[in-house]
Amino acid sequence: MDARTIEQFEASRSRLASLAYRLLGSAADAEDSVQDAFLRWQAADRDRIEVPEAWLTKIVTNLCLDRLRSARARRERAVGAWLPEPLLDGDPMLGPADTFEQRESVSLAVLILMERLSPHERAVYVLREAFSYSHAEIAGILDITESASQQHLHRARRRVTASRRDDVIDGADARRIVEAFLDAAASGRTERLIALLTEDATAVSDGAGLSEKLLLFPTPERVAATVRDALKPSEGKRRRAGGSPALHAGVVNGSPAMIAVIDDRVVGLVVLEMRDGKIASAHGMASPKRLGRLTAAWSQQEHDAPIVESW
Incomplete structure (x- = not known):
């Protein structure tokens, strides 16, 4: 393959x-799909490809849909142990973030809600909301009619709109929110945590990476009690973490996050989805397989001083 062909793909x-x-x-699956697209690009008769960007978009979209439809994906995502892979602010895979829709489409809450969509609904929603493709272009990518594309978008928007969150969160916002969260948890008073939550707040946790299924907390009271207990230090928790982590604030998938770190290794993460200035949902993760890419990005960035130096 000549340098020009590689340059077009890159x-x-x-x-x-x-x-x-x-x-x-x-x-990880996204990287695999892009690599598979590169192999198809290598094998293609490129003289017949009029618009390389459109061709590659169609190939990647359909490779992803094939993955979503696969028996393995249905099995893994149906057992209650699936959460999106979190990405630290600045990760290029987060992609465009100029509009509200682009930022919202990578929030953990929306990525989870999109699990309820059909593969075509999910693809139309992403292509339209995050990448501004027209319905005519989407129809060509998915081999459907423009009318079908419009219908898929309508259904997807109806299911996803309920997750609407606050707009742009920067590092200072994240630190302020995480400080208040940790202060309320350290107080030992459940009502202080409840005051930070919306009336319909929920939480999901991978059980410190120890549970085969996700742990669900469906009410603000359950969320507050669980957070209070989970953030209470103990020797057993320190042993499982491999030491006494520092607690930092950061931005993950566009939301404020409490990040627990030992020697530049992220050992735990709580992502706080905000709505109307309060916490609408919390996603707790400590499984190393979910935190690998985020840890690599964390180790390459400079950070503010931890909120708690030794937990």
Whole structure:
């Protein structure tokens, strides 16, 4: 393959990866899909490809849909142990973030809600909301009619709109929110945590990476009691973590997050989805397989001083 052909693909790689991540919720699977697209690009009769970007978008989208439809994906995502792979602010796979819709499409809450959509609904929603493709272009990518594309978008928006969250969160916002969260948890008073939550707040946890299924907390009272207990230090928790972590604030998938770190290794994460200035949902993760890419990104960035130096 000549340098020009590789250069054409590489010019689209970042955009293709961010598209695949939104469709799959997994950075590892997104990278695999983009690599598979590269192999198809190598084998293609490129003289017959009029618009390489459109061709590659179609290939990646359909590779992702094939993954979503696979028996393995249905099995893994049906057993209650699936959460999106979190990405630290600045990760290029987060892709475009100029509009509210683009930022919202990588929030953990929306990635989870998109599990309820059909593969076509999910693809239309991402292509339209995050990448501004027209319905005519989407119809060509998915081999459906424009009318079907419009119908898929209508259904997808209806299911996803309920998750609407606050707009842009920066590092200062994240630190302020996480400080209040940790202060309320440290007080030992459940009502202080409840005051930070919306009336319909929920939480999901992977059980410190020890549970085969996700742990669900469906009410603000359950969320507050669980957070209070989970953030209470103990020797047993320190042993499982491999030491006494520092607790930092950061931005993960566009939301404020409490990040527990030992020697530049992220050992735990709580992502706080905000709505109307309060916490609408919390996603707790400590499984190393979910935190690998985030840890790699964390170790390469400079950080503010921890909120808690030794937990």
